[in-house]
Amino acid sequence: MLHELCHLLVPDHSxxxxxxxxxxxxxxxxxxxxxxxxLA
Structure with a gap:
């Protein structure tokens, strides 16, 4: 969830x-x- 929220500010994986x-x-x-x- 946090990963996606961070994408609101930074759209890539830089x-x-x-x-x-x-x-x-x-x-x-x-x-x-x-x-x-x-999950494996």
Whole structure:
């Protein structure tokens, strides 16, 4: 959800996008990995 909200400010997956995502959810990479494992 946060990923999509960040796209309202930064429309691509540039460094700016990931800086914004990191600023609001520093552990997003770990959460992404956990979700991918659950869905595998």
């Amino acid at each position: 460094r700016a996008f990931f800086r914004l995502l990191d600023g609001h959810m520093p552990d997003w990479r770990e959460r992404k990995t956990r979700l991918e494992r659950l």
